Amino acid sequence: MIPGALDLDLLRTYVMACQLGSLSRTAEQAGRAQSAVSTQMRRLEEMIGQRLFHRTGRGVIPTAEGEVLLGYAKRILALSDEAAGRLGHTNQQGVLHIGLAEEIAVRALPDALGRFHRGFPDIQLDVTVNHSPAIAQLWTDAAVDLAITTTAAVSDEPLQTWAVELQWVVGIDFILLPDSTVPLITYAEPCLWRKRMLDALTERQQNYRITFTSQSSAAIQAAIENNLGVALLGPECLRPPSMRCLSTADGLPAPLAVQYGLYARHERHSTCAAAVRTFIDTLVPLWNSEPRTI
Known part of the structure:
Protein backbone atom coordinates (compact mmCIF):
# COMPACT_ATOMS: atom_id res chain seq x y z
CA MET A 1 0.00 0.00 0.00
CA ILE A 2 1.35 3.44 -0.91
CA PRO A 3 1.00 6.02 1.91
CA GLY A 4 0.42 9.42 0.36
CA ALA A 5 1.69 10.89 -2.87
CA LEU A 6 4.81 9.73 -4.68
CA ASP A 7 7.74 12.12 -4.50
CA LEU A 8 8.67 13.49 -7.92
CA ASP A 9 12.36 13.67 -7.06
CA LEU A 10 12.34 9.99 -6.08
CA LEU A 11 10.56 9.09 -9.30
CA ARG A 12 12.98 11.12 -11.42
CA THR A 13 15.95 9.40 -9.78
CA TYR A 14 14.25 6.03 -10.21
CA VAL A 15 13.67 6.56 -13.95
CA MET A 16 17.29 7.63 -14.38
CA ALA A 17 18.50 4.55 -12.50
CA CYS A 18 16.41 2.28 -14.73
CA GLN A 19 17.76 3.95 -17.86
CA LEU A 20 21.39 3.88 -16.73
CA GLY A 21 21.22 0.45 -15.12
CA SER A 22 23.56 1.56 -12.34
CA LEU A 23 23.09 3.44 -9.06
CA SER A 24 26.69 4.70 -9.11
CA ARG A 25 26.25 6.16 -12.59
CA THR A 26 22.90 7.63 -11.53
CA ALA A 27 24.62 9.33 -8.59
CA GLU A 28 27.31 10.72 -10.88
CA GLN A 29 24.70 11.95 -13.37
CA ALA A 30 22.56 13.56 -10.64
CA GLY A 31 25.54 15.10 -8.86
CA ARG A 32 24.85 13.22 -5.62
CA ALA A 33 26.63 10.71 -3.43
CA GLN A 34 25.90 7.07 -4.26
CA SER A 35 24.75 6.51 -0.68
CA ALA A 36 22.15 9.25 -1.14
CA VAL A 37 20.80 7.62 -4.31
CA SER A 38 20.70 4.21 -2.62
CA THR A 39 18.79 5.74 0.29
CA GLN A 40 16.32 7.32 -2.13
CA MET A 41 15.68 3.99 -3.84
CA ARG A 42 15.17 2.23 -0.49
CA ARG A 43 12.68 4.93 0.51
CA LEU A 44 10.80 4.44 -2.75
CA GLU A 45 10.72 0.66 -2.26
CA GLU A 46 9.37 1.18 1.26
CA MET A 47 6.69 3.57 -0.03
CA ILE A 48 5.64 1.16 -2.78
CA GLY A 49 5.95 -1.90 -0.59
CA GLN A 50 7.62 -3.83 -3.40
CA ARG A 51 11.14 -4.70 -4.45
CA LEU A 52 11.91 -2.52 -7.48
CA PHE A 53 15.37 -3.70 -8.57
CA HIS A 54 17.27 -6.88 -9.22
CA ARG A 55 20.93 -6.37 -8.29
CA THR A 56 23.36 -7.92 -10.78
CA GLY A 57 27.11 -7.92 -11.23
CA ARG A 58 26.71 -5.20 -13.88
CA GLY A 59 24.28 -2.98 -11.99
CA VAL A 60 20.52 -2.95 -11.50
CA ILE A 61 17.51 -3.89 -13.62
CA PRO A 62 13.86 -3.31 -12.66
CA THR A 63 11.77 -6.18 -11.33
CA ALA A 64 8.34 -6.92 -12.82
CA GLU A 65 6.83 -4.55 -10.25
CA GLY A 66 9.58 -2.05 -11.05
CA GLU A 67 8.66 -2.12 -14.73
CA VAL A 68 5.06 -1.28 -13.81
CA LEU A 69 6.23 1.64 -11.67
CA LEU A 70 8.60 2.79 -14.43
CA GLY A 71 5.71 3.19 -16.84
CA TYR A 72 3.69 5.20 -14.33
CA ALA A 73 6.73 7.25 -13.28
CA LYS A 74 7.42 8.35 -16.86
CA ARG A 75 3.79 9.41 -17.29
CA ILE A 76 3.74 11.27 -13.95
CA LEU A 77 6.96 13.12 -14.74
CA ALA A 78 5.76 13.97 -18.25
CA LEU A 79 2.57 15.49 -16.82
CA SER A 80 4.60 17.37 -14.21
CA ASP A 81 6.88 18.78 -16.91
CA GLU A 82 3.88 19.75 -19.02
CA ALA A 83 2.20 21.55 -16.11
CA ALA A 84 5.42 23.35 -15.22
CA GLY A 85 5.86 24.36 -18.82
CA ARG A 86 2.34 25.67 -19.23
CA LEU A 87 2.31 27.58 -15.95
CA GLY A 88 5.94 28.41 -15.33
CA HIS A 89 7.36 29.44 -18.72
CA THR A 90 4.47 31.42 -20.18
CA ASN A 91 6.67 34.48 -20.79
CA GLN A 92 9.60 32.61 -22.29
CA GLN A 93 9.57 32.72 -26.06
CA GLY A 94 12.03 32.65 -28.90
CA VAL A 95 13.91 30.20 -31.05
CA LEU A 96 16.41 27.66 -29.75
CA HIS A 97 18.83 26.36 -32.40
CA ILE A 98 20.04 22.80 -31.71
CA GLY A 99 22.57 20.67 -33.58
CA LEU A 100 22.69 16.91 -32.95
CA ALA A 101 25.02 14.27 -34.35
CA GLU A 102 22.83 11.98 -36.45
CA GLU A 103 24.74 8.82 -35.57
CA ILE A 104 23.64 8.98 -31.93
CA ALA A 105 20.35 10.93 -32.07
CA VAL A 106 18.16 8.29 -33.71
CA ARG A 107 16.53 6.74 -30.63
CA ALA A 108 16.78 9.50 -28.03
CA LEU A 109 15.67 12.53 -30.07
CA PRO A 110 11.87 11.91 -30.12
CA ASP A 111 11.64 11.60 -26.32
CA ALA A 112 13.89 14.61 -25.79
CA LEU A 113 11.89 16.83 -28.14
CA GLY A 114 8.60 15.76 -26.59
CA ARG A 115 9.79 16.50 -23.08
CA PHE A 116 11.27 19.83 -24.12
CA HIS A 117 8.04 20.93 -25.78
CA ARG A 118 6.04 20.03 -22.67
CA GLY A 119 8.40 22.07 -20.51
CA PHE A 120 8.85 25.01 -22.91
CA PRO A 121 5.71 25.12 -25.09
CA ASP A 122 6.27 28.67 -26.35
CA ILE A 123 9.83 28.18 -27.55
CA GLN A 124 10.35 27.28 -31.20
CA LEU A 125 12.91 24.56 -31.86
CA ASP A 126 15.18 24.70 -34.89
CA VAL A 127 16.92 21.30 -34.92
CA THR A 128 19.68 20.26 -37.31
CA VAL A 129 20.59 16.55 -37.37
CA ASN A 130 23.77 15.85 -39.33
CA HIS A 131 27.05 13.96 -39.05
CA SER A 132 29.41 15.11 -36.29
CA PRO A 133 31.83 17.25 -38.35
CA ALA A 134 28.92 19.28 -39.74
CA ILE A 135 27.46 19.82 -36.25
CA ALA A 136 30.90 20.80 -34.92
CA GLN A 137 31.19 23.38 -37.70
CA LEU A 138 27.78 24.83 -36.84
CA TRP A 139 28.95 25.21 -33.24
CA THR A 140 32.21 26.83 -34.33
CA ASP A 141 30.25 29.23 -36.55
CA ALA A 142 27.93 30.11 -33.62
CA ALA A 143 24.97 28.92 -35.68
CA VAL A 144 23.49 26.78 -32.87
CA ASP A 145 22.78 27.38 -29.19
CA LEU A 146 23.05 23.73 -28.18
CA ALA A 147 25.20 21.08 -29.83
CA ILE A 148 25.97 17.43 -29.24
CA THR A 149 28.94 16.15 -31.22
CA THR A 150 32.31 14.43 -30.79
CA THR A 151 34.63 16.26 -28.41
CA ALA A 152 37.54 15.69 -30.79
CA ALA A 153 35.88 18.02 -33.29
CA VAL A 154 35.35 20.97 -30.90
CA SER A 155 37.97 22.97 -29.02
CA ASP A 156 35.54 24.43 -26.45
CA GLU A 157 34.92 22.80 -23.06
CA PRO A 158 31.72 20.71 -23.03
CA LEU A 159 29.17 20.92 -20.24
CA GLN A 160 28.95 17.16 -20.14
CA THR A 161 30.72 14.25 -21.80
CA TRP A 162 30.01 10.55 -22.20
CA ALA A 163 31.48 7.65 -24.11
CA VAL A 258 34.15 7.66 -28.98
CA GLN A 259 33.59 10.57 -26.61
CA TYR A 260 30.70 12.97 -27.19
CA GLY A 261 30.02 16.29 -25.52
CA LEU A 262 27.10 18.61 -24.92
CA TYR A 263 27.83 22.29 -25.64
CA ALA A 264 25.61 25.30 -24.88
CA ARG A 265 25.70 29.07 -25.25
CA HIS A 266 24.07 30.40 -22.10
CA GLU A 267 24.28 34.02 -23.16
CA ARG A 268 21.74 33.71 -25.99
CA HIS A 269 18.63 32.73 -24.04
CA SER A 270 17.51 33.09 -20.45
CA THR A 271 15.88 29.70 -20.90
CA CYS A 272 19.06 28.02 -22.09
CA ALA A 273 20.18 26.70 -18.69
CA ALA A 274 16.83 24.99 -18.14
CA ALA A 275 16.86 23.72 -21.71
CA VAL A 276 20.29 22.16 -21.21
CA ARG A 277 19.09 20.41 -18.06
CA THR A 278 16.05 19.09 -19.91
CA PHE A 279 18.21 17.65 -22.67
CA ILE A 280 20.74 16.20 -20.24
CA ASP A 281 18.03 14.54 -18.15
CA THR A 282 16.41 12.98 -21.22
CA LEU A 283 19.25 12.23 -23.63
CA VAL A 284 22.29 11.31 -21.59
CA PRO A 285 20.69 8.47 -19.58
CA LEU A 286 19.69 6.81 -22.85
CA TRP A 287 23.19 7.17 -24.31
CA ASN A 288 24.81 5.98 -21.11
CA SER A 289 22.66 2.86 -20.89
CA GLU A 290 24.31 -0.50 -21.43
CA PRO A 291 24.61 -1.51 -25.10
CA ARG A 292 21.88 -3.90 -26.13
CA THR A 293 22.91 -7.52 -26.52
CA ILE A 294 22.33 -8.91 -29.98
Missing part, protein backbone atom coordinates in the same frame (compact mmCIF):
# COMPACT_ATOMS: atom_id res chain seq x y z
CA VAL A 164 29.58 5.82 -26.83
CA GLU A 165 30.65 2.22 -27.39
CA LEU A 166 30.90 1.24 -31.04
CA GLN A 167 30.26 -2.36 -32.04
CA TRP A 168 31.27 -4.22 -35.22
CA VAL A 169 27.91 -4.99 -36.81
CA VAL A 170 26.72 -7.10 -39.76
CA GLY A 171 23.43 -8.28 -41.18
CA ILE A 172 21.86 -11.25 -39.42
CA ASP A 173 22.75 -13.61 -42.29
CA PHE A 174 26.18 -12.18 -43.11
CA ILE A 175 29.13 -14.60 -42.89
CA LEU A 176 32.68 -13.30 -42.46
CA LEU A 177 35.11 -16.02 -43.52
CA PRO A 178 38.32 -16.45 -41.48
CA ASP A 179 41.34 -14.54 -42.84
CA SER A 180 39.22 -12.96 -45.57
CA THR A 181 39.34 -9.32 -46.65
CA VAL A 182 36.78 -7.43 -44.56
CA PRO A 183 34.16 -5.58 -46.65
CA LEU A 184 33.46 -2.28 -44.88
CA ILE A 185 30.40 -0.06 -44.67
CA THR A 186 31.54 3.39 -43.51
CA TYR A 187 30.36 6.92 -43.00
CA ALA A 188 31.73 9.40 -45.54
CA GLU A 189 34.79 11.49 -44.73
CA PRO A 190 35.47 13.43 -42.61
CA CYS A 191 34.30 11.04 -39.90
CA LEU A 192 35.94 10.09 -36.59
CA TRP A 193 34.18 6.70 -36.57
CA ARG A 194 35.61 5.91 -40.01
CA LYS A 195 39.12 6.91 -38.94
CA ARG A 196 38.91 4.82 -35.76
CA MET A 197 37.62 1.85 -37.76
CA LEU A 198 40.41 1.95 -40.34
CA ASP A 199 43.11 2.61 -37.72
CA ALA A 200 41.95 -0.38 -35.64
CA LEU A 201 42.00 -2.71 -38.64
CA THR A 202 45.37 -1.43 -39.82
CA GLU A 203 46.84 -1.94 -36.34
CA ARG A 204 45.74 -5.60 -36.51
CA GLN A 205 47.14 -5.86 -40.04
CA GLN A 206 43.67 -6.85 -41.19
CA ASN A 207 42.97 -6.54 -44.91
CA TYR A 208 39.84 -4.59 -45.80
CA ARG A 209 38.05 -2.94 -48.68
CA ILE A 210 35.34 -0.28 -48.54
CA THR A 211 32.17 -1.49 -50.24
CA PHE A 212 29.69 1.22 -49.20
CA THR A 213 29.98 4.84 -48.03
CA SER A 214 27.27 7.29 -46.95
CA GLN A 215 26.68 10.22 -44.60
CA SER A 216 23.20 8.88 -43.78
CA SER A 217 22.67 6.57 -40.80
CA ALA A 218 19.55 5.17 -42.48
CA ALA A 219 21.60 4.29 -45.58
CA ILE A 220 24.29 2.67 -43.41
CA GLN A 221 21.61 0.58 -41.66
CA ALA A 222 20.11 -0.47 -44.99
CA ALA A 223 23.54 -1.52 -46.32
CA ILE A 224 24.13 -3.66 -43.21
CA GLU A 225 20.72 -5.32 -43.44
CA ASN A 226 21.41 -6.16 -47.09
CA ASN A 227 24.72 -7.84 -46.15
CA LEU A 228 27.02 -5.39 -47.95
CA GLY A 229 29.65 -5.69 -45.23
CA VAL A 230 30.77 -4.82 -41.70
CA ALA A 231 30.00 -1.46 -40.08
CA LEU A 232 30.82 0.28 -36.84
CA LEU A 233 27.64 1.34 -35.02
CA GLY A 234 26.65 2.80 -31.69
CA PRO A 235 23.72 1.40 -29.67
CA GLU A 236 21.41 4.05 -31.13
CA CYS A 237 21.50 2.49 -34.58
CA LEU A 238 21.42 -1.23 -33.76
CA ARG A 239 18.42 -3.21 -35.00
CA PRO A 240 18.51 -6.59 -33.21
CA PRO A 241 16.02 -8.42 -35.45
CA SER A 242 18.13 -7.81 -38.57
CA MET A 243 21.65 -7.20 -37.23
CA ARG A 244 24.20 -8.93 -35.03
CA CYS A 245 27.50 -7.93 -33.44
CA LEU A 246 30.87 -9.47 -34.22
CA SER A 247 33.72 -9.83 -31.73
CA THR A 248 37.41 -10.57 -31.49
CA ALA A 249 36.51 -14.24 -31.95
CA ASP A 250 35.49 -13.30 -35.51
CA GLY A 251 38.91 -11.81 -36.17
CA LEU A 252 37.92 -8.17 -35.61
CA PRO A 253 39.23 -5.60 -33.10
CA ALA A 254 37.52 -5.12 -29.74
CA PRO A 255 34.63 -2.60 -29.57
CA LEU A 256 35.78 1.01 -29.78
CA ALA A 257 34.65 4.06 -27.82
